[in-house]
Amino acid sequence: MVSIVIPSITVSLIFMFALWTIQLKTRNAGIVDIGWTVCVFFFGCMYFLKGPGFFQRKILFFIMIGLWAGRLVYHLVSRGVFEQEDARYQRLRREWGQHIQIKFLFLFLFEALLAFVITVPFLIASRNLEANIGLWEYAACILWICGFLGEFIADQQLKDFKQDPSNKGKTCQCGLWYYSRHPNYFFEWVMWVAYFTFALNSEWGIVAVIAPAVMWFFLVYVTGIPFAEEQALKNRGDDYRSYQQTTSFFVPWPKKMKVNDL
Structure with missing residues (x-):
């Protein structure tokens, strides 16, 4: 399990750090929502590919997380996530004041860790060897x-x-x-x-x-x-x-x- 989890968390943190550097230029912290969705899907993919469990079980949860991620990305893009910063993050810019980019960095990295926490169900299911649903x-x-x-x-x-x-x-x-x-x-x-x-x-x-x-x-x-x-x-x-x-x-x-x- 550690051989799957640690590399997955590391990649997610690096990915979110890269997104944070992008928002330094675009001043659109709303891309963290896209990043979080991608991280959740990435963890699901890793558990599907590397988990030792029953293949049909892994297929089921992979379909669920894939459709979930696809719908959410479509929803965010259709709302203009890349065009204008969401009002939630505009508000954070006003309220956080000093050292705002450091705070945004912690937010982006936290979202990567949060993606790991909420994908625990997929990690558990991916290790189930029982050959029936x-x-x-x-x-x-x-x-x-x-x-x-x-x-x-x-x-x-x-x-x-x-x-x-x-x-x-x-x-x-x-x-x-x-x-x-x-x-x-x-x-x-x-x-x-x-x-x-x-x-x-x-x-x-x-x-x-x-x-x-x-x-x-x-x-x-x-x-x-x-x-x-x-x-x-x-x-x-x-x-x-x-x-x-x-x-x-x-x-x-x-x-x-x-x-x-x-």
């Missing part, structure tokens, strides 16, 4: 498909809503967005729960819970939802506050009645 793995594949389709649909619904000029300044409440303020993040997290579930059929599979746990923490408390909520309140004000009162924060759920409607 178990119930946990079949269940994980079904769960993953639900997460993948759910996130794709949520992103498309939001994109279609924003493309209608009459919706400017309004909050998307169509489709999945009627039941959750962040259905895209919820279904992203569902996929990481699926990776954990996939690993449960393997020895030490329970350790893989670190992947959905870490993703939950970052989505809910760090990089995902907090900034999205702040921007929504800034841009849409009372319309979004009304949405907050009636709509589930994360898990898709039926609408609540507003206090003044009781």
